[in-house]
Amino acid sequence: ASIRKATRDMAAGKFTPIHVPRAHDEITNLIVSFNHMGEALKQKQDELLQSKKMASIGTFSSGIAHEINNPLNNISLSADTLLEEFDSMDEEEIKEILGDIMTQTERASKIVRNLLDFSRARATEMEPLHIDEVLQKTTKLIANELRIHKVALETKIADGLPVVHGDFQKLQQVFLNLIINAKQAIGEYGRIFIEARLTDNDTIRVDLSDTGPGIDQEHLEQIFDPFFTTKEAGKGTGLGLSIVYGIVKKHGGYIEVASKVGEGTTFSVYLPVYHGNESKEQTEA
Ligand SMILES: Nc1ncnc2c1ncn2[C@@H]1O[C@H](COP(=O)(O)OP(=O)(O)OP(=O)(O)O)[C@@H](O)[C@H]1O
Ligand SMILES: [Mg+2]
Structure with a gap:
């Protein structure tokens, strides 16, 4: 044995x-x-x-x-x-x-x-966070920019979502990077759709879909690599998604991408629900 x-x-x-x-x-x-x-x-x-x-x-x-x-x-x-x-x-x-x-x-x-x-x-500062608040404050930052480029933004956030354990600024950076990528992919006239819901395995799933041109199959494996960019010299550093990947991982979550050339792209961020069993729990949530 x-x-x-x-x-x-x-x-x-x-x-x-x-x-x-x-x-x-x-x-x-x-x-x-x-x-x-x-x-x-x-x-x-x-x-x-x-x-x-x-x-x-x-x-x-x-x-x-x-x-x-x-x-x-x-x-x-x-x-x-x-x-x-x-x-x-x-x-x-x-x-x-x-x-x-x-x-x-x-x-x-x-x-x-x-x-x-x-x-x-900066050291990561974890606290219980409501994902809808993170998403709302993030989309506010970029709302004007989207309006100028005729990109519609819709959000659908499930009611009464439980909190996650996270760093507000870092999570904001995650969603901001994803929204900026979506906007850059769309260019002008398109739609970004953000949906947040609870999954069966105690995880909050945030989908961020765009009506951009999509990502080539051959590029899909590389988009999270540092310095991988398809943007012209001077436009992108190619660090955005690798930062996103690192932050999500640090939060105990993971990120997936699904894309169809000519139709658009969806990034799905999964974050574990927080049950507040850590000893130094914060009061504000
Ligand atoms: N929503 C999207 N639609 C189509 N392609 C995308 C999308 N998001 C990312 N990509 C592709 O993945 C590449 C890497 O993205 P990443 O955010 O890491 O870098 P970047 O946007 O090129 O540069 P930076 O984020 O520094 O401005 C992009 O250059 C682009 O080709
Ligand atoms: Mg980017």
Whole structure:
């Protein structure tokens, strides 16, 4: 029975050696080699995990380097042009180049801002939250922008939803990023629909659908990767959804995406219901 348990554990990736009986028979030999095999596998698995981590840190930092280097190069080129040709330039040309420098500076600082969010510069402050309040305050922030671009926003929030345990600002950032993505995908004239409800397994599900162009099948797997963007240079950093992913995960939830090219996209955020069993519960909710 212990062998059966050990093989099952090993298949699941956790290994505990089997106790070796005293008798020197074939079974004992088998158990000893099994334990050896387990050790070797465990070591390989640790190595694999470590190299995977290193690989993602590698991709990540080369991404950062690339992303920040681009605007820096552009700034440097523009400044160089100004230095070299200042005397022969008219005011308009000079203004144009200075404008370019400003745009590129803003781009670099947006990347840095996003990265700070990404590395959790601010400690997460968890409290019981009503998701309808989070959604209402978030949609208010962007309502005007949506109106200007003729994007209709509809919300349908189930009554009496239980609270979740969350950080208000971070969750606001999640929904804001998703709404901005939806708006950018739509461009002009379209509809964003937000629906919140309780699911069967004690989770609040927030769906955010848009009537945008949808996401190509080949891109779907990459959209949560840091720096993955289909937006033109200078428009998107590609960090939005990876930040969203990280925040939702930190809240014990998960996020799914469903998309059909030509029809639209739905992001579903799942957050566990909070039952207030933590000792330092807050009074306001
Ligand atoms: N609602 C959507 N409809 C269609 N495509 C989307 C949608 N949301 C995200 N995407 C795709 O996923 C990519 C990654 O999104 P993400 O928010 O991570 O970065 P970004 O929007 O390109 O840049 P940033 O968020 O920094 O402005 C986008 O470039 C876009 O191609
Ligand atoms: Mg985005």
